[in-house]
Amino acid sequence: MANLKLANVEKAYGEVKVLKDINLDIKTGELIVFVGPSGCGKSTLLRMIAGLERITGGDFTIDGARMNDIPPAQRGIAMVFQSYALYPHMTVRDNMAFALKIAKKTAAEIEAAVSKAARILQLGPYLDRLPKALSGGQRQRVAIGRAIVRDPKVYLFDEPLSNLDAALRVATRIEIAQLKENMPDSTMIYVTHDQVEAMTLASRIVVLAGGGISQVGTPLELYERPENEFVAQFIGSPAMNLLAGEITGTGAVTTIKLDNGGTARSTVPTTDKDMGLRVNIGVRPEDLTAATGDALFRGEVEITEALGEVTLLYFKRDTPDAAQLVAKLPGIHAGLRKTHVALTAIPEKVHLFAGGRSLLYR
Numbered sequence: 001m002a003n004l005k006l007a008n009v010e011k012a013y014g015e016v017k018v019l020k021d022i023n024l025d026i027k028t029g030e031l032i033v034f035v036g037p038s039g040c041g042k043s044t045l046l047r048m049i050a051g052l053e054r055i056t057g058g059d060f061t062i063d064g065a066r067m068n069d070i071p072p073a074q075r076g077i078a079m080v081f082q083s084y085a086l087y088p089h090m091t092v093r094d095n096m097a098f099a100l101k102i103a104k105k106t107a108a109e110i111e112a113a114v115s116k117a118a119r120i121l122q123l124g125p126y127l128d129r130l131p132k133a134l135s136g137g138q139r140q141r142v143a144i145g146r147a148i149v150r151d152p153k154v155y156l157f158d159e160p161l162s163n164l165d166a167a168l169r170v171a172t173r174i175e176i177a178q179l180k181e182n183m184p185d186s187t188m189i190y191v192t193h194d195q196v197e198a199m200t201l202a203s204r205i206v207v208l209a210g211g212g213i214s215q216v217g218t219p220l221e222l223y224e225r226p227e228n229e230f231v232a233q234f235i236g237s238p239a240m241n242l243l244a245g246e247i248t249g250t251g252a253v254t255t256i257k258l259d260n261g262g263t264a265r266s267t268v269p270t271t272d273k274d275m276g277l278r279v280n281i282g283v284r285p286e287d288l289t290a291a292t293g294d295a296l297f298r299g300e301v302e303i304t305e306a307l308g309e310v311t312l313l314y315f316k317r318d319t320p321d322a323a324q325l326v327a328k329l330p331g332i333h334a335g336l337r338k339t340h341v342a343l344t345a346i347p348e349k350v351h352l353f354a355g356g357r358s359l360l361y362r
């Protein structure tokens with residue numbers, strides 16, 4: 001059991017605050033994923049939780065006990081890094097047993113812990129091999145095994161799959177999902193650049209930006225109800241399209257006259273005082289469909305990318321909207337190249353942002 005709490009946590013290097021006002025409650029059994037642009041402080045925050053970086057402000061507690069000044073080894077936390085750093089001259093078994101030998105555990109305790117980890121990670125057949133005789137994915141499993149044998153309350157993963165090739169990433173990602181299933185009471189925090197890892201593994205995703213938390217939510221909450229334009233465009237690939245316009249009709253369904261001449265409708269509710277408000281509508285590429293009546297965008301398809309199950313459409317860059325718009329249509333539509341298309345989206349899929357903030361969260 002481990003409930004983690006970060007209260008007003010900050011990190012300053014000299015005068016520069018790289019993280020501030022970090023408030024986060026993590027419950028036992030959650031798998032929390034930190035995402036955000038490069039340099040936003042994901043690794044720093046993870047390392048502060050591990051005790052590898054000093055916390056310069058605020059409090060970090062595990063089950064109510066303040067951890068700020070507790071050394072890493074006494075926090076009950078194990079960290080798995082992207083470079084697995086196994087001891088090359090030791091077998092898989094000895095790599096996993098090493099920390100327990102140092103901790104002066106008995107041979108029987110070590111044997112029990114190593115076999116349990118080997119079972120969870122399906123490393124049984126490899127226990128007597130040296131790391132050089134393993135694939136990258138198997139080595140990463142041994143690195144995770146070294147964490148498991150210590151039976152920590154909290155697991156921290158710093159981009160554990162980023163050194164693996166695409167196929168192995170998928171396989172190892174599924175293994176991590178299974179690992180989490182097998183250890184429902186362990187709390188995990190995972191840093192990644194990979195959207196798919198974040199969306200598929202996380203109980204909740206923490207989006208970091210500009211030194212703070214931009215939004216915390218389940219993967220679907222972030223996808224369906226982003227609080228701001230940053231999260232809207234960060235989660236989902238290709239990114240959500242933003243088109244500028246003005247509110248011309250309010251109520252349970254809002255009408256927006258777009259600067260490009262198009263019209264959009266949104267089920268985000270508005271009131272009379274919103275008439276004339278400048279907004280950006282947000283529409284995901286996958287929510288755009290061919291329009292028969294009102295369109296929110298019309299343009300000439302310049303490039304198509306047929307990916308098999310979907311086709312991405314990019315438009316002739318003759319207006320600001322056309323330059324940034326991407327549509328994702330199911331199936332293969334290479335024939336749309338050089339044709340004019342009109343696109344719309346159902347009102348339920350049209351997000352509204354004013355000043356960068358979603359009108360849903362007013």
Ligand SMILES: Nc1ncnc2c1ncn2[C@@H]1O[C@H](COP(=O)(O)OP(=O)(O)OP(=O)(O)O)[C@@H](O)[C@H]1O
Binds near residue numbers: 036038039042043045
């Ligand atoms: N020792 C240091 N002194 C000063 N600034 C630092 C130091 N270490 C990190 N930083 C700064 O802190 C910020 C956060 O770095 P961090 O490595 O945590 O980002 P990140 O989100 O993990 O990035 P990436 O995704 O590129 O790994 C960066 O702007 C970085 O330049």
